[in-house]
Structures are given as C-alpha cells and as structure tokens.
Amino acid sequence: xxxxxxxxxxxxxxxxxxxxxxxxLGTCPTLAVTSSAVNALGMGIAxxxxxxxxxxxxxxxxxxxxDKLRIPAYIVVIASFTSVVQMLVKAFVPALDxxxxxxxxxxxxxxxxxGRAEAFAGQNPVLASAADGAGMGVGFTAALLCxxxxxxxxxxxxxxxxxxxxxxxxxxxxxxxxxxxxxLGEGNYLAPIAFFIMAPGGLLVFGLxxxxxSKIGRDKAPPSSVCGNCPMAATCHPEEASA
Amino acid sequence: xxxxxxxLITGILTQNFVLARFLGICPFLGVSKKVGTAAGMSxxxxxxxxxxxxATWPINAYLLVPRGLEYLQTVVFILVIAGLVxxxxxxxxxxxxxxxxxxxxYLPLITTNCAVLGVVLLNIQNxxxxxxxxxxxxxxxxxxxxxxxxxxxxxxRLESAEIPKSLKxxxxxxxxxxxxxxxxxxxxxxxENIFN
Numbered sequence: 001x002x003x004x005x006x007x008x009x010x011x012x013x014x015x016x017x018x019x020x021x022x023x024x025l026g027t028c029p030t031l032a033v034t035s036s037a038v039n040a041l042g043m044g045i046a047x048x049x050x051x052x053x054x055x056x057x058x059x060x061x062x063x064x065x066x067d068k069l070r071i072p073a074y075i076v077v078i079a080s081f082t083s084v085v086q087m088l089v090k091a092f093v094p095a096l097d098x099x100x101x102x103x104x105x106x107x108x109x110x111x112x113x114x115g116r117a118e119a120f121a122g123q124n125p126v127l128a129s130a131a132d133g134a135g136m137g138v139g140f141t142a143a144l145l146c147x148x149x150x151x152x153x154x155x156x157x158x159x160x161x162x163x164x165x166x167x168x169x170x171x172x173x174x175x176x177x178x179x180x181x182x183x184l185g186e187g188n189y190l191a192p193i194a195f196f197i198m199a200p201g202g203l204l205v206f207g208l209x210x211x212x213x214s215k216i217g218r219d220k221a222p223p224s225s226v227c228g229n230c231p232m233a234a235t236c237h238p239e240e241a242s243a
Numbered sequence: 244x245x246x247x248x249x250x251l252i253t254g255i256l257t258q259n260f261v262l263a264r265f266l267g268i269c270p271f272l273g274v275s276k277k278v279g280t281a282a283g284m285s286x287x288x289x290x291x292x293x294x295x296x297x298a299t300w301p302i303n304a305y306l307l308v309p310r311g312l313e314y315l316q317t318v319v320f321i322l323v324i325a326g327l328v329x330x331x332x333x334x335x336x337x338x339x340x341x342x343x344x345x346x347x348x349y350l351p352l353i354t355t356n357c358a359v360l361g362v363v364l365l366n367i368q369n370x371x372x373x374x375x376x377x378x379x380x381x382x383x384x385x386x387x388x389x390x391x392x393x394x395x396x397x398x399x400r401l402e403s404a405e406i407p408k409s410l411k412x413x414x415x416x417x418x419x420x421x422x423x424x425x426x427x428x429x430x431x432x433x434x435e436n437i438f439n
Binding site: 027203 | 262263264265266267268269272314315316317318321322325354355356357360361364365368409410412413414415416417418420421422424425428
C-alpha cells in the first residue's frame, strides 16, 4: 500500500498536476531559459535537486517550524539549497552557470518550491514529500524540455546544441563528443525562424503548449489565470480571496 | 548623465524586465486584469525594487565581499528583502496611511517577486556602482509599470473577444503578451545609438 501511495505522489506531478502546464507555477524560468533544449534540461535538473532537498527538509522540520513563521522558514530552507546547487553547477558545469545566469539563484523565488512546501511538504511525511518533490521536478523538467525542443528546432534549427556542456560532467568526449544535431538552416530547404528563440516566441509557444496540454488532458478548459495555485494568491487578490 | 539616460531607456524599452528578460511574469499575468490594480502593483514594485537595491548593495560591498562571503548572497538578499517589505508595511501603516491603503495589499506578495531579487542580483553580477545600480532598479521598475499598464489595456479588450474554447484563458493571454512583447522588439538598438 505504501508503495502505491508513493508512486501516486510521484506520478501526479508529471501529467495530472504538471507544475508548469497545469498548475502554471514557475513561469519566469519556463520562459527565460528555454531558448535551447540543453539549457532547459539543465534548469530542470537544478530545480529537481532543490525541490527534493527542500521538500525533505521542510517535511522533516514540519513539527518544529511555528505556523506563523513557516513562510520565512521555507524561504530560508529553499534559498540555502539553491545556493548549494548554484555552487555545484558553478564547479562542475560552468557553461550552464553562464547560460542560466541570474535564473539559477532565482530558483529561490520560484513559486513551485514555495508552493510545494506550503501545499504538500508542510503537512506530509518525509518519504511522501520526497516522492512529491521528485515527481514535480520531473514534470517541470519535462515541460521545460518540451518548450526548449520546440523553440530550439524552430528558432535555431538545431536540437540539443551544446550538449557537451552537460555531458562534460562525465568526462571529455562523452558519447563520442556528441554536441547536437543541425536540422534546419545551412544546406537545408527550410531556414530557422529566429522569432521563436526571442522573447515573444517564448510567450507564444508557452501559450500553445498550455492549450495543447488541456486539450489532451482530462479537463478541457485551460487554466484561466496564473494565480489559482500560487501560494501567495490570497495576499495578491484580497477581494477575490475573501469573496 | 549619458549613462543614466541609457540605463533608463534600456530598462524601459529595449531590455524590459517583463517582456524581454522574463522577470516578474506571475504578477504580470496575474494582476493585469484592470488598469487600476496593475498600476498599484507596479508602483509598489518600483518602491521595493529601489529600496531593496539601496539596502543590498552596501551590504554586499561592505559586509559580504570583504569577508569572502559572496556565496551567501542569495540567502542574505532574500532575507533582507523580506525584512524590508515587512518594515515598509509597518512604516507606511503608521506614517502614511493613504499610501498604505493604495499599496499595502501588494506588499507581502512582492517578497517572492523574482523581479526584485533579480534586479538586486543582476546589479551585483554586472558590477554596477551604487548610483548606477539604483538607476537600473528604477528603470526596471518603470519598465514593469509600462508593460503592466499596456498589457492591462490589451486584456480589457481581450475580455470581449471571441476565442476558441481550448485557447480561452491563459493561452489567449499569453498570445496577447507575445504580441505586446513583439512590439517592444521594435525598440532594439535605440539605447546603443541614441547619442550618435
């Protein structure tokens, strides 16, 4: 029974409650780092790591943290693990640190982290919280990879370009120095459309992906706003929250 | 003087915080249904962004860097911003009640607005001096205001439009944001060439 419960906590984050496409949390990094699939994948893995660690810590401390101080306490936990992951990325994958720039430390204020701490890890046991964190992290990574794949292929005409910056962790020339494919552009009939790797392209692809996911998902209507699942929604829409 | 004008134009038009750098997307999509609320939220963001930079820049330069504690930046900055927002709320409530009535409801939310932590970190990363950092924060906040108000206007029109069922809600909002962002692309190159 325990096993099925854990796998349920894990799998809900991937499709049914995908943090990006269904809950619409963490929109800033989703839009900002997905101009290439490799950056999207790197960001996804970084968030996955912070999410599991923060969920486990918050869950383990859930009986010690006073209720009134829980939001600041969660933020400190999340900020600490973000700093740890940032240092690891700087040390082992420096190219990714440059590519993600300020969005790596900004994992601290990513609503997915605070949202999961507030909605799940604060009330549930450690193992379930770890499974929830892992599922949400994988769902986040998958959604970012979708965005990155569409935008990179259409906008730059390549796929997984710069893969060595991630594979470099396993030593030089992993997978025979694989560094991505060129699909459009030079020597091809079709040319890439730079619009898709620029800011407006990101917004458009994100909107269409949300529409697609609600079309193939069970509930037909796409989310109407980003606020429904944001942990801070009550502070932001006092008139709607009290109504 | 030239550099400050360049910073303002870059922050508002060419490198707009929301539309070009994707910082602060949540309030941009969430609080932009009415022009009034959009303006209130933006003014609160400008306030906090400038104050946060005013507080964190000296902390970084005089406390963290001399002691080799740069790795604590993220943790220290988010705590300073959270404390500052709380303090601002208390001070406004006590001394400027009209301003508190206008901005108060937006303040707690701003702690986790990534535009605020983002501008603070970007200022340090780009090694700006104190006046430049303050100007960048002000420009970033003003850019946020411009984007919010323009977009709130677009969204009020969107309410009455007929939209296919699967695109209703967020997808249509995002497509509209994409068009607004595209119009800002037209400003590219202005900041570099304004004094030539």
